[in-house]
Amino acid sequence: MKRYLFCEYKKTRRKYIFVMAVAITAVALCWGLYGKYNESALKSGWMMMLYQLPLLNTIFMPLLSIVVASRFAGIETSMMKQLCSVMPKQRLYDAKLIYSLSIILLSLLIQFVSVYIAGRCFGFSGRFPIELYALYFMFTIVPAVEIYVFQFSVSMLFKNQAVPFFIGAIGEFIGLFALFLPQYPWIRNSVIWGHYGALQFVGGDWDKVTRISTFYLMDINWVMFAVSILLCVAFYFIGRTLFVRKEV
Template identity: 25%
Template sequence: MVAVALEFAKLRRRNVWSLCLGAAALCVAWMASDAARAAQGAADGTSALLYMAPIVNSIVMTLFAAVVSSRACEVDHEAQALKELLCLQRAGTVFAAKLACSLVLIAAAVALETVGLDALASYKGFADRPGAVGLAAFAACQIGPAFAVAALVQAVALRWENQFASLAVGLGLSLTGLFSLFFPPAVQRLVPSGYFGLLSCVRMDWDPVARTTSFYSVPFPWGDAALLAAMCAVLVAVSAWWFSRKEL
């Protein structure tokens, strides 16, 4: 906990909490534009928001996770303090603290987004508002892919002092995650940001005759959740192993 607190202390002038609030606000504003087109009290209004949220998050939350992870590493690169820091703390502790710092910020942004989504559903009087368990499950399914992105970007950010490389990876993951939503699931599973769509429990059908859309629920994809957990574990383990042997 002390190591994590120290990481946040180093980020106090990096406006990371403003970024957190801004990312959540952008996601909610994006979904509000979709909710505005739904009728007041619509029977499937919240389902439409839950369908749209992973699409939005594959762009916004992927970029947010990349930026906060990059900034957590940049603060030590800029001060040329990584060598001195590793004389006082173990490499594993530093690595875990930076990753935990990113996770806290991601969880905060997703929590704000989830509250905003529920507020939109309440304001519009949607009949299918989920309960606390449903909202918690939605939030967990957004945090997981964003954490995987943060783990990958942190490995790149610690490898190269120039943070352009890590931000380029984040932008690439954002675009790849969005476009992977239109590819078969086998392709999506290769990209951390593709799991925003894979873990969604809401699907859409389009009736070309009536020109209407309908939303329906599917069982939770436990297999994809386990695959994402395994991907995160491998990313963290390999990155931590490499960082512990990094020559400064």
Template identity: 30%
Template sequence: MKLLQMEFYKCRRRKILLVCAAVLAVQMLWMGVFFARQDAEDLRWGWMLLLYNLCTIDAIILPLSVATLASRNCELEHRGSTWKLLETMVSPGSLYGAKLGWGALVLAVLLILRSGLFLGVGIAQGFQGAIPWGRFGLFTLLSWAVSMMVYALQQGLSLRFANQAAALVCGISGSFLGILSMMFPPALVRCVPWGYYGLMSLVYMDWNKVTRVTRFYWRELPVTDVVLLLLWAAVFLIVGRTLFVRKEV
């Protein structure tokens, strides 16, 4: 617990709140423009349309955002060359766990706030039907789980390389692959970690080429996709932790 408190103390001037506020502002602006362009026929899908587009936004914005948060949390020790000093007081494994816990809490707060804001948007828009509280809760949990899988990858890179350009380039590439993968077959998407933002969507879209009518529908998550997500996370966690623990300081 003390190590986790120390992580928050060290990051108090790292502009983490500004990064999170920027993520929320971009997503709100994006969705505001999107809804302003929809007609009454489109808006009748309401909550499904909202959750479907939030998955798309997540695939574009969150990979780079997660990379930025991981980099901001890890670069301070690189700059100050304090790894040797820290590891005389705590084990590398404990330090890695504290940083991972910091990321988990920051992302949880960010995504809960995001869901609350868009629930407010849906209510303000007067979406038809009952508010899907359960779907929104599950959507928030899935967004957090995918983001933590990506965070484990990004933290491993940020801890491994003093030059944070490597981690940020990976984040930028992830944003590109995240949205591009939404056009891949599901079997191929499962091989792209950032593609899980779209793969774990609770809403699917069906567009009829003949009638040009778009229909949205709820879907159940395949257990295999959840298991694969956990496997990806476990791989990134184990590899990142092992490389950090064995790193010479």
């Protein structure tokens, strides 16, 4: 497997895929961190970010998955038949998935570290709640992997990358729309792009009179967490099986 992973590195090192991933992550961070932080915002800064980040991930992480998956799948468009004659198709699928997924996870790590550094620079009050952010990181990785494995599988199955792009864009719109309908939790629970919101455990209220936002902890949806993990495994085996059986 190391040899196959090194081959993926050699094939993609001049494609600037990681640069594009970092650029998308940087845009997401600028969007999420930009603004004027008054005394109230600084006092509740750490909780405020835990409230805002799931929305940010719902917007940008599916986009990142679309870009990375389509770039990795599109590299072999004209040489898939020759490539599959010199290496097993399941090995090709696994190597591409592992290598490209590492870019997604590295982008999440950059986001996590950047939020911590920004909070310290802005002057967020109080102790950094490492236990809550560790929980957030776990609840972000699982949906990110879930969405990416699905998007990668679709990209590997279709020669025309416009198809997986359209599927990902529609799914992202539905997931984002579901976040603005908290009274209908079944919507975000039923689509994988809504699972960032389904696993959100910090809520917020805004007082119209004082114009102050308050944030609070909510019950954790462990059932959806387990479902997301199961879907990660299911998407992997289904996508891998269909790719192996695909005529190239």
